[in-house]
Amino acid sequence: MGWRAGLGGVDVHALSGICGELERFGPRSIEVGERPDPEVAVPTDAVVRVVLACVCGSNLWYYRSDSPHAVGPIGHEFVGVVEDIGTEVAGLASGDFVIAPFVFSDGTCPHCRAGWPPSCVSGGSFGNHGIDGGQGEAVRVPFAGATLVKVPGSGHSGETVRSLLTLSDVMCTGHHAAVSAGVAPGSVVAVVGDGAVGLSAILASARLGAARIIALSRAPARQEIARAFGATDIIGERGEEAIARVMDLTDGIGVDAALECVGTGQSMATNFGIARPGSIVGAVGAPHGVEVPIETVIFRNVGFRGGVSPARRYIPELMPDVLEGRINPGAVLDYESDLDGIPDAYAAMDERRAIKALVRVGSL
Numbered sequence: 001m002g003w004r005a006g007l008g009g010v011d012v013h014a015l016s017g018i019c020g021e022l023e024r025f026g027p028r029s030i031e032v033g034e035r036p037d038p039e040v041a042v043p044t045d046a047v048v049r050v051v052l053a054c055v056c057g058s059n060l061w062y063y064r065s066d067s068p069h070a071v072g073p074i075g076h077e078f079v080g081v082v083e084d085i086g087t088e089v090a091g092l093a094s095g096d097f098v099i100a101p102f103v104f105s106d107g108t109c110p111h112c113r114a115g116w117p118p119s120c121v122s123g124g125s126f127g128n129h130g131i132d133g134g135q136g137e138a139v140r141v142p143f144a145g146a147t148l149v150k151v152p153g154s155g156h157s158g159e160t161v162r163s164l165l166t167l168s169d170v171m172c173t174g175h176h177a178a179v180s181a182g183v184a185p186g187s188v189v190a191v192v193g194d195g196a197v198g199l200s201a202i203l204a205s206a207r208l209g210a211a212r213i214i215a216l217s218r219a220p221a222r223q224e225i226a227r228a229f230g231a232t233d234i235i236g237e238r239g240e241e242a243i244a245r246v247m248d249l250t251d252g253i254g255v256d257a258a259l260e261c262v263g264t265g266q267s268m269a270t271n272f273g274i275a276r277p278g279s280i281v282g283a284v285g286a287p288h289g290v291e292v293p294i295e296t297v298i299f300r301n302v303g304f305r306g307g308v309s310p311a312r313r314y315i316p317e318l319m320p321d322v323l324e325g326r327i328n329p330g331a332v333l334d335y336e337s338d339l340d341g342i343p344d345a346y347a348a349m350d351e352r353r354a355i356k357a358l359v360r361v362g363s364l
């Protein structure tokens with residue numbers, strides 16, 4: 001018997017010709033299966049026993065068969081305990097409680113040294129291409145010494161551990177939107193998107209000292225978290241109406257920083273419609289059918305940054321604020337299951353019954 005792990009729903013095209021499998025593994029298929037025990041394969045590996053994992057909005061692309069995913073491990077957000085460790089892993093020991101950023105990286109290549117571990121020449125993401133996923137009982141972590149971040153201290157509360165879990169991806173991704181858009185003390189910010197990333201971007205903007213944060217959100221439960229995270233204004237409009245409302249709220253000027261946390265053509269257009277001249281759109285929503293309006297970039301001096309969050313770089317910066325209770329990003333985790341409950345955890349997010357699903361796998 002091996003460690004159990006979530007199996008991904010797969011792109012039906014990947015299985016064409018295997019009719020039985022097609023029926024079993026079509027869109028919205030996710031199940032728990034047995035996998036071989038992860039082992040230290042090379043001296044820079046560690047094996048981490050997963051304590052908490054969660055389901056990412058990006059996992060839903062696979063779930064919906066919008067993006068291909070082979071049958072196998074899935075999930076890239078987890079915290080856990082080092083169970084076994086290779087001889088060349090520096091700075092960690094068995095028994096350490098660690099946060100895994102959603103990608104592993106060697107820490108030594110030119111891109112890692114420049115602060116961009118998601119572009120590591122030797123890196124990759126958990127839960128893809130045969131690499132163990134976080135939605136399972138254990139994970140082999142490549143380049144463990146460079147990838148994992150040890151959590152100091154012990155006896156952390158359940159609430160703290162949930163918030164530490166969000167540093168694996170969603171909080172660092174929201175932070176990246178804010179940093180990319182240049183949020184600074186006194187900034188007037190708008191956050192487009194009220195998913196877990198958008199809500200995290202509100203919290204990150206407040207943490208960076210924004211004076212005013214306009215959240216675009218319609219759902220009451222999400223509005224409540226948005227306010228708790230620091231939103232000062234909430235508007236329910238979308239598209240052109242949203243642009244008009246934000247312009248109205250800012251005396252026709254627009255915002256100093258527009259944070260794009262959705263990834264659709266309409267949301268990108270909204271961001272560029274509300275960004276004041278000289279500001280930057282900070283985009284972290286994975287794009288599906290999006291165009292960047294180059295005319296606006298050039299003729300209104302609106303910059304464009306963003307991308308895949310360098311979470312490994314941000315975790316040490318954000319972790320003290322979680323440990324000392326200044327921020328509570330775990331509030332986005334409004335649904336909880338165990339590993340056997342994975343199918344409904346995905347369904348709950350797919351159907352927007354949950355903002356973000358926590359998967360409780362083990363205990364500290």
Ligand SMILES: [Zn+2]
Nearest residue numbers: 106109112120
């Ligand atoms: Zn690297």
